[in-house]
Amino acid sequence: MTVFILVPGMFTGAQVWEETAARLAKAGDEVHTVDLTGLGAARVAEPTDVDAPVDLETHIADVLSVIDALAPAPGREIVLVGHDYGVHPVMGAADRRAERVARIVCVDSALPRDGVPALAAVPDQRLREQMAERGSAERGELPPPVRDEWQRWGSTAGVPAAALDRLTDLAAPQPLGTLLQPLRLTGAVAVPTTGVLCTGNGTSIELVRMLVGMGDPALQVLTAPGVTFFELPTGHWPMLSCPAELADVLRKAAAGEGNRLEPADATQPPAHLRPFLLDVPDLPRERIGNVDLYLPAHAEGPRPAVVFVHGGPVPADARPTPRDWPTLTGYARYAAGEGVVGVTLDHRLHDIADYERAAGDVAAAVERVRADPRVDADRIALWFFSGGGPIAADWLAAPPTWLRCLAATYPVLAPLPNWGLPGGRFRPAEALAHAGALPIVLTRVGLESPEIAATVEEFLAAATGCRAQVEVVDVPNGHHGFETRDPTDESREAVHRAMGRVLGRLRP
Template sequence: MTAFVLVSGGHTGGWIWRDVAPPLRAAGAEAHPVTLTGLGDRRHLAGPDTDLETHIEDVVQAIDHVDADEVVLVGYCYGIYPSAGAADRRPERIARLVYLDSPLPQDGRSMLDQVRELMPAGEARERMLGMADRAEDGWRVPAPTAEEWRAQGDLAGVGPEGLARIARLASPMPIGPATQRLRISEAVAALPMTGVFCTTGGATDIAALEALVASGLPMVQHLADPRATFFELATGHWPMLSAPGELAGVLLRAAAGEGHRLAAQSAA
């Protein structure tokens, strides 16, 4: 049996998978949404010392408490950082690592390092880089307001009910996980992986990734591995709210090794 361990992003929690878990379970898989320490209904556990290592351990514990033979680890947005860290510690348990509309974490860089280096200039970039300036008591970043989510959250496809859910359940975010540098080995790049790009309002799609691989950029060459697959979803950054059934179908196909393979692979 396949077990999906679903890791949410900043300001959210396991609640974002509420409409994705049932179709996964209906297909015969297990679904284990993870709420990271200090977020969601665990927001009361946050403190100045909550950092990326805390969140990595959250995901490691989730993996260790799954009995299924195949664990498909899904990291959404910021959630890919603790997911990559946990995969590095339990590579033998991970059948596939899914990057759901997320960056490609690099050893020795924090989330904010990569925002600074790779994210296009704009209001969203400046807001992320200003997290520390907005932090209450020097460590806790307030959740965006409904108006801020609407203006900056790439909510394409999310209806009023979904936006109301985000605004009601979003939690403050400890700053430590965003600033601590990730430490991972080559074991992560060696895992079978799937990238899922949300293309409505997104900055990256399969064609752009193929161009990066073809350019010879070292950090993306492992994406030409024949085991690497890719999907595009024609929705915004919140597919678990805007297209939960479609997302569940993509995750099931990813677990089966299906998906687009980069054009560069056919020439290898």
């Protein structure tokens, strides 16, 4: 028999699991739902020590008490399931009772790491910063969302109105200590783990695969043999939007089923470091701070420039840094071979919370390029890639006269639902109404992840509505990062077409 222990996320109690728990029980499984101290029904229980702060250790103890109350028996396998914040007490408890736990299931939440508080996973970036400033000694509470604010904590796609009302009515303030106290793991025993990714909240197996391919050592654990993944086409609360489907996935996860990520082939470079698909001139670079210039071989007088802006987030310790990646250097050398200055740069988009800082880095780099006497400051193009796409919103909202063209290749053109970016600054579709006659060249890949593809379609719909000048270059059989992943004639032709469109806007 499988024993499921279901742990809720922020602001919520055991009641969120009711329908999923009922379906698991009907299938013959033993099910226990946990009310974490200070939340759900446990909030009104008689406190044992009114002066004791509620922190992450308190909630780990809550989960441990459920595990310890279960008598060991042959064939009785415990599966710990954590949603959202709930994955942190689940991981802490599994670390201390590894011999009792058969599997951990993370429902639409990242795998916690030793020494990192749950605060790091809070999607609202501004709120995260405010709470971090209060310090770990804070004993206060974070008020629960009102009905229209749940979207700040994750997509509510698929949640019925009545369920959202009940979620709001039963929500409780989250003790700040649970978010600020770092998780401590011994790592002595690796418990098999399954991630249930909710695509309506902006996560998918393909996105995880792309992140793992970036080479971040912290993510390599996701390729371990005991790690599996499932997807659900819904928002952040699948226990409310599709409880039957979630119950089915949990039972499959308990059986060890699911998709697995292949570990990197040590004999081959990761996809983003494979050779560029075109033969381009081997022109030298000139490095100035965080900017590299690729100059035409025999240029006379100031030349136009194309500034290539990489995506991300990219780990701060990634080597080589993006300005040395084959895709960026390939495009820059291609541009220089055509008589314009090709520019690559490094910006500090190391985390979703870094967009403001990265946008500042890009703006400063552009001004440095324009100030170079070898560059025609009145003929500049900006070309954004992948997760760098949201930065384009700044230039669409108020395009300067010297910006002759803006290009974007397999871009993310709206923050994904689980990013939690506040305000409207980094939303290119909204900024597009102010772009005027600025020419835009968009390279779209046919094998894009649905989450990113949806942002591109939103952008194109906005372009139609405001009659923006958008030229689309399609790569029907191309993947995200096709320049190093798909060295086909179709891909090469797409790069030629996109470059031709951009250079055509820079020439007199």
